[in-house]
Amino acid sequence: MPLSICSVWSDERYAGNKSRFKIMSRSLAEEDSFDVSKLRKGVRSGVLFSIMNLAKGALGGGVLAGHVAYMTAGYLPALILNMIYGVYMCFNFYILVLSAQRLCRRCHVPSMTYPDVGEAAFALYPNPKVARWSTCYRKWIDVITCLNLFGSCAAYQLMVAKTIKQLAEDTQESIIEGLFPGLPNLRAYIAFMIVPFIIICLITEIKYLAPFSIVANVVIAVAIIMTINYAVKNNPGFENMVVANSFMDIIKYTGMAVFSMSCAGVVIPVENNMKDPKKFPLVLGIGYIFIIGSVFSASFFGYVAFLDKCESPITMNFPLKVGPKVLKGFIAVMIYVTHAVNFFMPFNCVYYYLKPKFKPENQFKMELLFRAIIVVVISLVAIAFPSVDALMGFLGCFCLSNMAFICPNTIYVLVHYDRPGKNKKWMIWRAVLLSLFGVFILFCGSFVSGKDLVFALFKKKATTTTEAPA
Template sequence: MARPEPGRVFKLVARTQAEEDAYDIRANRQLPKPSGLTGSIAHLVKGALGGGILSGHVAWMTAGLWVAVPVSLACGLYMFYCLFILVKSAQILYKRTRVPVMTYPDVGEAACACHSNPSITKLAKTFRYMIDAMICIDLFGSCATYQIIIAKSLKQLVENTQTTSMEGINGMPGLRFYLACIVPFVILICLIRHLKWLAPLSIVANMVVLFCIIVAVYYAFENNPTLTGMVPYTSFYNFFEFIGMAVFSMSCAAVIIPIENNMKDPDKYHIALSVGMSLIISCVFCVSFFGYAGYLDKCESPITVNFPLNTLGKALKGCIMVMIYVTHALNYWVPFATVFYYMKRKLDPNKHVMWELIFRAIFVAIIGLVAIIFPTITALMGFLGAFCLSNLAFIYPNVIYLLVHWERPGLGPFRWRLWLSLLMIVVGIFFCICGSFVSAVQLITIAINPGKRSDI
């Protein structure tokens, strides 16, 4: 997601279908290094494969195999459809506004600004701020989970024991101590102000994740050759906790628009999305199924914690720490850039760099405090998936789709676009409310009494 552009105003320019069709998005984009189809697919997969995929096996353990398999597939298809209509709506808005490149918040603002109803037009900035807020909460929250993954992996390596717990073993400090200790080091990497220094490392980070998937499959057959013993289902309550984690593990809602913006041939975005989501779902299924099969009711997050403490296992635990450390900085850059854009308006322009570095450190410290208060990976991921990503991946795309299609080309025979989008929105709201409530209860429980939950 790019930084918001000051002074940008979205107005309806193309008032007929002919004027829309006459505008060539590709010809009006000035891209120094556009991505081809393969590169776009790679960026899409890279945007989804992070810390979330390393906890998929815990999500499946939470729901049970018979529930997790069809619901994970349904969530993937649901997300594919919603992201497809989001990009489709964005491309229509490029033509209507004659603005060839937009961010996700831009698309939301433009969808309202170009509507004929003045009441909706007035909500353009509000809708933009809502999308900005959700993206920031999601990515800042993801950073908190990353800090917990780093601290938990570090704690296990220091204690050199397969058993993990919130408290320390043999008089050693607990998880919260490690969380506090890593904050200064996380601040250091988050002080990097330019993505170009971090981007090359992200490729290595994703290779580590892919290797972990292969190792998870290997250990599944070694520990459970028959791949049996998985619980078919658990409880309705656990289902909503699972939903949030499932959505979190495969969502790429925050990156889909920027990827389309940088495509050499934007008309092929549907191919990139189809192939990319297929690969994402496949990776999630591999980690989730084989991770659950390999460790059954002893599943913990991240999956590398379950790996044995042999040379390979320790190496992967260390690599995951480094990978998540880099991913944290990449994730942090996007929401901080958005927040600081709004903050710096009230700061001395001559001291922007100084204030940026100060606020970068402050925000990381706040994220670290959140991780210390709620040191549970799965519940935090579940909350972010249910609260933030239900909005970003399910609800907002359908709202934007309706706003864009309301008058031209219209709602279709029997208003099918309206009824379908309303159904998608209602399902998204249902997941958001129920999943957020269940995960919030888990977060409060772990904050008050960490011993209540073991799959931290």
């Protein structure tokens, strides 16, 4: 075979690459044979622990709102799309990690983050007109990642505030205003929680929060089991369930479903921390079977149990008895800690750009200050848009359409296009078709969810009342 991009990487074709990522493998054979795992130091995770980390990254507070998504779309389209979206995301994350692994071998680096992968994919593409966009693409991934995770924090604050308000008022009625004149409304509860949220977000080492994540998984599992129990007791014949709602309602469902099943922020870190990265497809496959099953169980049976009275989080629908009240309290604490875990990564991304602007002796104090400022901004967003479902739907459509659908396919084409033995036309067409759905969700879904957010800005009373099972 002649010496070309197909057999030996040409320095001339990459002369316009100004990125910090450079090609170190001088041939395809060297790239294919390079073992990245030898560069990875420290304690690494096995298959089982990696599956747990992947599932934990997806099954946060979003799974507690899945029953509202099923109520919105109707159970038949929700069931079908639950499976389709799960498989679709699993495949996209597979090609994303496949691209990340190839770029690590190509650059001889032990690991990359999601923004690293996006930057390197553009920077190492042989066309300088494409390569010059590498820094912009990295910053775009940073922006949508931060928007998604900070937005999730706003949704979590709403869940905590709703739970505390319900326990304080001791009622199943779910309204934004206080139950009686003189009682604080939901927005006031969010404001009261600003200081506690600031305090936990001032923790600068995530290792102190990690043990609580294990407890959080147990609490979510208990909530799902109790949901199935209420479904069997409350509606054993699966009656009065809406088969399907309007197309616009299905669009709303899509954003919430994608939000509840996506692990876009953790899929690459999980692979980076594996002892044997070659086993990642096994981890991803088993992990997504568990994720899809968990979301289905909480969502479908939650809708069976509570029908048109579904509220987020799902424990809002549980009766106000001692046992369920304790679980509601645990869920509030779990979401409170999850908020801090979710806050950690996007804040580090933001402070990465801010830190060089301060003197070394002031950097820690400024970090604490900006942590507090960003938490306040998140709380103001939650106060302005007090709708968990609308927030999750918008984040799923606007942010995760990029992170889970569009970006993985774009990156895969850039990384693999010049590889020999690839059917380039099929690669392009597959990427276009898979990305088109993401583009549709990005524009249509964001528009529909955005309208709901605007409505939430002026809404004072909820239109439904939660109804507890006997």
